[in-house]
Amino acid sequence: MPGIDECLLETMRLPGARGAALVDWTSGLALGTVGDPPGGDHETAAAEAAELARLAAEQHTFGPDDGAGAADPPVEDVILSNRDSYHVLRFVPTTFDSSVVLYLWLARADGNLALARIRLGEMAERLVLA
Amino acid sequence: MTMVGTTPPPRLPVRDRTSAGERSPGCVSPMLTRLAEERATGVLAREHGTLHLVEGRVVHAESPLAPGLGVLLTAHGALDAATWRDAEDSADEGRLLEHGVTPGALELAQVSALYDAAYFALAPSSTPGRFRYGAAHWLASLHPVPVADLERETLRRRALLRRIWPDPATDAAPLIRADPVAPPAVPPRQAAVLERVDGVRRAADIARELGRPAFHTLVHIRRLAAAGLVSSQPSPVADHPPDAADPYIALLKRVRDALEAL
Numbered sequence: 006m007p008g009i010d011e012c013l014l015e016t017m018r019l020p021g022a023r024g025a026a027l028v029d030w031t032s033g034l035a036l037g038t039v040g041d042p043p044g045g046d047h048e049t050a051a052a053e054a055a056e057l058a059r060l061a062a063e064q065h066t067f068g069p070d071d072g073a074g075a076a077d078p079p080v081e082d083v084i085l086s087n088r089d090s091y092h093v094l095r096f097v098p099t100t101f102d103s104s105v106v107l108y109l110w111l112a113r114a115d116g117n118l119a120l121a122r123i124r125l126g127e128m129a130e131r132l133v134l135a
Numbered sequence: 136m137t138m139v140g141t142t143p144p145p146r147l148p149v150r151d152r153t154s155a156g157e158r159s160p161g162c163v164s165p166m167l168t169r170l171a172e173e174r175a176t177g178v179l180a181r182e183h184g185t186l187h188l189v190e191g192r193v194v195h196a197e198s199p200l201a202p203g204l205g206v207l208l209t210a211h212g213a214l215d216a217a218t219w220r221d222a223e224d225s226a227d228e229g230r231l232l233e234h235g236v237t238p239g240a241l242e243l244a245q246v247s248a249l250y251d252a253a254y255f256a257l258a259p260s261s262t263p264g265r266f267r268y269g270a271a272h273w274l275a276s277l278h279p280v281p282v283a284d285l286e287r288e289t290l291r292r293r294a295l296l297r298r299i300w301p302d303p304a305t306d307a308a309p310l311i312r313a314d315p316v317a318p319p320a321v322p323p324r325q326a327a328v329l330e331r332v333d334g335v336r337r338a339a340d341i342a343r344e345l346g347r348p349a350f351h352t353l354v355h356i357r358r359l360a361a362a363g364l365v366s367s368q369p370s371p372v373a374d375h376p377p378d379a380a381d382p383y384i385a386l387l388k389r390v391r392d393a394l395e396a397l
Contacts, residue, residue: 007239008278009239009243009278031324031351031355032250032348032354036243036247048287048291077324097243099243099244100240101207101208101211101240101244102210102211102345103244103247105243132237132240133237
């Protein structure tokens with residue numbers, strides 16, 4: 006029966022995982038953190054990840070185009086890469102009104118982006134949808 | 136040319152601004168800090184809300200300005216109202232888990248509601264807080280939060296609102312829609328808030344109706360205010376110049392308001 010900490014610890018078992026957090030992207034609050042903080046500080050990292058997630062979720066351009074009505078949030082995940090790492094933000098669907106992303110910081114040398122993306126999706130669902 | 140020596144003007148009398156908060160930066164409530172140090176268990180009642188403590192950590196918070204955990208969970212059908220009442224009456228969180236709420240979802244909603252209510256409970260108040268030693272709250276085991284974390288987050292939230300739009304008038308007053316000439320596109324979550332702005336509802340009312348944390352609603356309303364789409368209802372005595380409808384004058388007034396609020 007996973008809570009926030011169990012979910013984050015499971016995230017850290019992914020190959021190459023350096024740090025992870027559960028972030029509220031409206032307020033910028035880190036609901037939970039584990040591992041190393043990207044940039045040296047979990048709180049700042051959470052606030053900045055929240056800002057990126059908000060931009061992705063609020064722009065009309067990035068939503069689905071299948072005409073099946075508005076999804077909340079319209080985006081599944083955001084993937085950002087740099088020279089030595091990946092940052093993966095997975096939106097967590099909930100049955101109540103919330104705005105939460107699961108945020109994983111992945112080392113580029115030993116991380117597997119495709120695997121991480123799939124597993125983050127599964128973990129996000131398991132956290133809130135049983 | 137002779138130099139005339141003049142005595143320097145006396146120093147202007149300046150109010151001593153070294154208030155308690157500035158002497159120890161980061162301290163929102165000295166009483167709460169002391170309770171954390173003595174690992175107290177009980178309920179701290181402040182002007183705008185209450186904080187429940189167990190061994191010096193905050194385990195639950197309530198505020199009349201923020202929708203409670205029950206509202207968050209029942210508003211969108213995650214839980215039916217009868218089950219919530221049943222669990223609350225029997226003080227048994229297990230009943231929530233038996234009815235389709237997963238432990239992860241319950242923890243998520245509880246932390247969210249806790250920080251939300253605590254933001255209002257820790258707002259500057261005009262009356263002193265009262266602490267009653269007593270038993271633990273029934274949701275105490277879900278997600279205790281250290282007092283230092285809560286105070287730091289509360290300060291960060293105040294700064295976040297100020298950064299979005301510096302005028303706090305929209306936080307508590309009834310809200311009205313402004314109709315700018317070329318309105319910007321509104322993201323869906325903000326649009327849900329904007330739809331409910333009708334000249335009567337306040338931010339807290341809209342939050343309760345949407346089953347959404349009140350601080351989230353404040354954030355959305357400040358963004359809408361920054362975009363010129365929402366403003367606070369002016370008090371009835373305020374005079375309305377006849378040309379208020381002129382978009383340029385409306386814009387200038389918003390700029391003036393923003394500068395004054397800085």
